[in-house]
Structures are given as C-alpha cells and as structure tokens.
Amino acid sequence: MVAVVETSPTPRRKLSRAERRLQLIEATISVIAENGFARTTLGEVAKRAGLSHGLANFHFESKDKLLAATLEHLSDEYRANWQAALAVAGPHPADRIAALIEADFTPAICTADRLAAWCAFWGEAQSRPMYQDVCGQNDEEYQGVLEGFCRDLLADGGYGGDAVRVARVLRVTTEGVWLDLMTLQSPYSRDEARATVLAAAAAFFPRHFGPDGRLAGT
Amino acid sequence: MVAVVETSPTPRRKLSRAERRLQLIEATISVIAENGFARTTLGEVAKRAGLSHGLANFHFESKDKLLAATLEHLSDEYRANWQAALAVAGPHPADRIAALIEADFTPAICTADRLAAWCAFWGEAQSRPMYQDVCGQNDEEYQGVLEGFCRDLLADGGYGGDAVRVARVLRVTTEGVWLDLMTLQSPYSRDEARATVLAAAAAFFPRHFGPDGRLAGT
DNA sequence: AGATTCTGATTGAACTGTCAATCAAAATAC
DNA sequence: GTATTTTGATTGACAGTTCAATCAGAATCT
Numbered sequence: 001m002v003a004v005v006e007t008s009p010t011p012r013r014k015l016s017r018a019e020r021r022l023q024l025i026e027a028t029i030s031v032i033a034e035n036g037f038a039r040t041t042l043g044e045v046a047k048r049a050g051l052s053h054g055l056a057n058f059h060f061e062s063k064d065k066l067l068a069a070t071l072e073h074l075s076d077e078y079r080a081n082w083q084a085a086l087a088v089a090g091p092h093p094a095d096r097i098a099a100l101i102e103a104d105f106t107p108a109i110c111t112a113d114r115l116a117a118w119c120a121f122w123g124e125a126q127s128r129p130m131y132q133d134v135c136g137q138n139d140e141e142y143q144g145v146l147e148g149f150c151r152d153l154l155a156d157g158g159y160g161g162d163a164v165r166v167a168r169v170l171r172v173t174t175e176g177v178w179l180d181l182m183t184l185q186s187p188y189s190r191d192e193a194r195a196t197v198l199a200a201a202a203a204f205f206p207r208h209f210g211p212d213g214r215l216a217g218t
Numbered sequence: 219m220v221a222v223v224e225t226s227p228t229p230r231r232k233l234s235r236a237e238r239r240l241q242l243i244e245a246t247i248s249v250i251a252e253n254g255f256a257r258t259t260l261g262e263v264a265k266r267a268g269l270s271h272g273l274a275n276f277h278f279e280s281k282d283k284l285l286a287a288t289l290e291h292l293s294d295e296y297r298a299n300w301q302a303a304l305a306v307a308g309p310h311p312a313d314r315i316a317a318l319i320e321a322d323f324t325p326a327i328c329t330a331d332r333l334a335a336w337c338a339f340w341g342e343a344q345s346r347p348m349y350q351d352v353c354g355q356n357d358e359e360y361q362g363v364l365e366g367f368c369r370d371l372l373a374d375g376g377y378g379g380d381a382v383r384v385a386r387v388l389r390v391t392t393e394g395v396w397l398d399l400m401t402l403q404s405p406y407s408r409d410e411a412r413a414t415v416l417a418a419a420a421a422f423f424p425r426h427f428g429p430d431g432r433l434a435g436t
Numbered sequence: 437a438g439a440t441t442c443t444g445a446t447t448g449a450a451c452t453g454t455c456a457a458t459c460a461a462a463a464t465a466c
Numbered sequence: 467g468t469a470t471t472t473t474g475a476t477t478g479a480c481a482g483t484t485c486a487a488t489c490a491g492a493a494t495c496t
Binding site: 033034035036037038039116119120121122123124125126127128131132135136139140161162165166168169171172173175176177179180182183184185195196199200202203204211 | 251252253254255256257334337338339340341342343344345346349350353354357358379380383384386387389390391393394395397398400401402403413414417418420421422429
C-alpha cells in the first residue's frame with residue numbers, strides 16, 4: 001500500500017520531507033478509497049501511515065491542503081502516465097489515440113484505490129473549488145490533445161463527425177467504465193472495461209480500430 | 219429550490235407525513251448539491267426546509283436513513299422518467315433508444331441540483347453498501363432494457379458490434395457528460411451534452427441516427 | 437574523533453467547535 | 467381528550483487544530 005520505507009521496527013526520522021509527504025498522501029488515497037470522502041479523518045490517515053496525527057498538520061498545514069495535495073498528486077501522476085505513453089507511441093493519430101486509451105488502463109494507474117479516490121474527488125468537485133483549481137488545467141490539456149488526434153484521424157481517414165464530440169465520448173467513456181468498476185453490483189474486468197472504450201473507438205474509426213483495438217497496417 | 223410549501227409565516231403542521239418526508243428529501247438534495255456529501259448536516263437540511271433539526275431524526279430515524287431515502291427517491295424518479303418516455307415512444311428499437319437518451323436530458327431530471335447529488339452519491343458508492351442496495355436493481359434494469367434495444371437494432375440494421383458494450387458506451391457517455399457538467403471549468407450546455415450522446419449513437423447506428431438525433435423514415 | 441550545539445521532525449495531550457442523536461415539553465390534529 | 471407532530475435545549479462523541487516537550491540526526495567546535 002505505502003510505497004515507501006516504513007519496514008524496520010525503528011524507521012523513525014529516516015525519510016526526507018518529500019518522502020514523508022508522499023507517504024501521507026498515499027495513506028490518504030488509501031483511506032479515501034476505503035472510507036469515502038466524508039469519513040476520511042486525519043487520525044485514520046496518520047494511523048495508516050504509522051505516524052501520529054499531529055504530523056499531518058505539520059507537513060500540510062490543514063486537512064484541506066492535505067486533500068488538495070493528494071488530488072494534485074493523482075492528477076500529476078495521471079498526466080505523466082499518458083504523456084509517457086505518447087512518447088513511445090507511433091506518429092499516426094490512430095496509434096496515438098490507441099496509446100492514450102491503453103494508458104488509462106495501465107496497472108499502475110488503474111488500481112482500485114486510485115479509481116475510488118478519483119470518484120470520491122469527482123463527487124465533491126461541485127461544492128469545492130479545489131477540484132477545478134487543481135485538475136482544471138490538466139483536464140483541459142488532455143481533452144485538447146485527444147481532440148487534436150481525433151481531428152487528424154477524422155480528416156486522414158475520411159470519416160464524418162465532430163472531433164470535439166468524438167474526443168469527449170472517448171474520454172467520458174473511460175471515466176464512465178471507471179465509475180462502473182466502483183459502483184456496479186457485479187463489476188466487469190479491467191480488460192472488459194478497456195474493450196468497451198475500444199468498441200467506441202471502433203465505432204468512430206472503423207477502418208483503424210477493431211473489436212480488439214488498433215488495426216494493423218493502416 | 220424546495221418544491222413544497224414553506225411559504226406562510228406559520229405553515230406548521232400543514233403537511234402530511236409523506237409530504238413532510240418529501241420536503242426533507244428535497245432539502246437534502248439541495249444541501250448535498252451545494253455543500254457536498256462531507257459537509258451535509260442535519261441542521262442545514264432542517265434549516266433549508268424551514269424546520270427544526272429534531273424533525274429529521276423524527277421522520278427518518280437517522281442521518282444514514284435520510285440519505286438512503288434521498289437516494290431512493292432520486293433512483294425511483296429516474297426510473298419513472300425513462301419508463302414514461304418509453305411508454306409514448308414508437309416501437310422501433312431506434313425510436314426507443316432515442317427516447318431513453320432524450321429522457322436523460324428532460325429538464326425535470328437534468329437539473330443542476332439533481333446532477334450534483336447523483337455525483338455525490340457516486341463518489342461515496344465505493345465505501346458504503348447503500349448505493350448498491352438502493353440503486354443496484356434499478357441500474358441493472360436500465361442496462362438490461364437498453365441492451366435489448368441495442369441488440370434489436372444491431373440485428374435489424376445489419377450492424378456489427380457487441381450489444382452489451384454498445385449499450386454500456388451509451389449509458390456511461392450519458393453519465394460522463396453529466397459529470398462534465400459538474401466538474402468542468404467551463405461546462406458546455408445541456409443541448410451539447412445531449413448532442414454528444416447522440417454522436418455516439420450515430421457512430422454505432424449510422425443509418426438510424428444522425429448528428430441531430432434519430433433519422434426519420436427508417 | 438568525540439563532545440556540544442542546533443535544527444526541525446515528531447509526539448501526544450489539550451482545546452475548541454461541531455454534529456448526530458435524545459428527550460421532555462409544547463403545539464397541533466383528530 | 468388522546469395521539470401525533472414539532473420544537474429547541476441538552477448531551478456525548480468525535481474531529482481538526484494548536485502547542486509545548488521530546489528526540490534523532492546534522493553541523494559545528496575542540
């Protein structure tokens with residue numbers, strides 16, 4: 001769960017400032033995933049990190065700022081993930097769209113804890129400016145990049161349709177299947193979730209995407 | 219905001235049991251929409267309904283049960299809405315799919331308060347059995363009905379594709395654009411949201427749906 | 437190297453405010 | 467008159483925040 005040390009019986013005071021912050025953020029993700037936003041307390045976060053509850057306020061000044069830092073961590077991590085995927089993807093717009101979809105289901109990103117935390121933040125987004133402050137820019141960047149690839153592929157492939165709406169469908173379908181994995185009584189697998197997004201891509205770009213993803217040789 | 223009385227200076231004891239419960243539920247929706255789940259208190263709910271705070275516990279036994287009743291109200295209302303839309307829709311599967319999509323954007327259902335409340339409940343769904351207990355059956359019924367129409371239209375129109383995944387894309391696209399309306403920095407309009415879902419339908423069923431919805435004469 | 441000082445991370449108790457739940461009394465309906 | 471609904475004060479628990487004391491490790495001195 002916690003990505004850092006916290007192993008030996010006396011690991012105290014071993015971690016740097018940044019590592020300690022990260023440890024508390026990971027603990028926060030875990031608590032939010034398990035208890036929900038409304039029942040996330042500093043005490044539980046500290047307990048899960050094996051630290052005293054005063055520390056959270058020492059490192060983050062307030063509960064709100066800890067939550068904001070947690071969301072920022074998730075958002076930056078997400079952005080770094082899709083940008084890394086694009087860096088090794090082919091130049092064709094279909095390759096780049098396929099890379100973006102695939103990136104959303106990377107095991108490192110698409111974990112139960114992280115998905116649950118994302119959903120919890122979305123649920124609170126309406127009532128707190130925090131979400132838009134932290135994620136607004138990253139979200140717009142992602143939508144813009146995906147829109148560009150969709151525009152290219154629509155033109156390149158001679159497809160009809162509006163790039164903005166196509167990109168939006170692909171993005172919200174991903175978010176939607178994530179939500180399904182959290183809220184459904186009997187959720188389907190991560191592979192089925194990815195296949196669902198690819199089915200949408202195949203509907204918009206039938207000569208570049210098939211039921212199993214990117215079609216070769218185009 | 220509140221759909222019921224609360225007008226004259228002394229409206230006390232005017233409403234029946236069911237009406238009073240509904241009044242408290244509407245106030246709860248309003249508070250959740252404005253403050254989020256984590257900051258929803260019984261005191262604020264009662265205040266918004268113009269009642270004293272002891273009443274919430276009198277009519278619903280506990281805060282949890284008030285929240286569950288609120289979710290149940292939303293879920294039943296949603297179900298009644300799409301079933302009413304189906305009752306007046308044509309028999310062709312494309313007509314029925316179009317009716318379901320249209321129903322999701324009815325002004326009575328697709329209000330800022332209700333959307334925000336739905337998102338808040340989704341955010342808490344992972345950590346409380348409440349959501350699945352209350353909505354699981356309705357959600358499965360909706361998915362099953364939509365799947366049936368998709369299966370019929372895929373066969374009838376000679377389309378390729380998997381009915382389960384097509385239905386899932388249409389459903390989560392609707393949920394996704396709802397979420398967008400809540401979380402985006404500069405959200406688009408309800409009409410644009412509906413057009414986005416219709417764009418997805420047009421991708422799967424190009425001979426039955428166009429950019430502006432259901433195509434006539436098919 | 438060993439002793440001393442300094443820094444700032446860490447703890448845990450105390451304080452404060454808030455909220456859900458309870459309940460006795462008042463108001464209202466039947 | 468009796469039953470039901472409503473009020474508003476009270477209670478107890480709990481969470482966020484503050485803070486003084488502690489302590490580990492780094493830096494400095496001899």
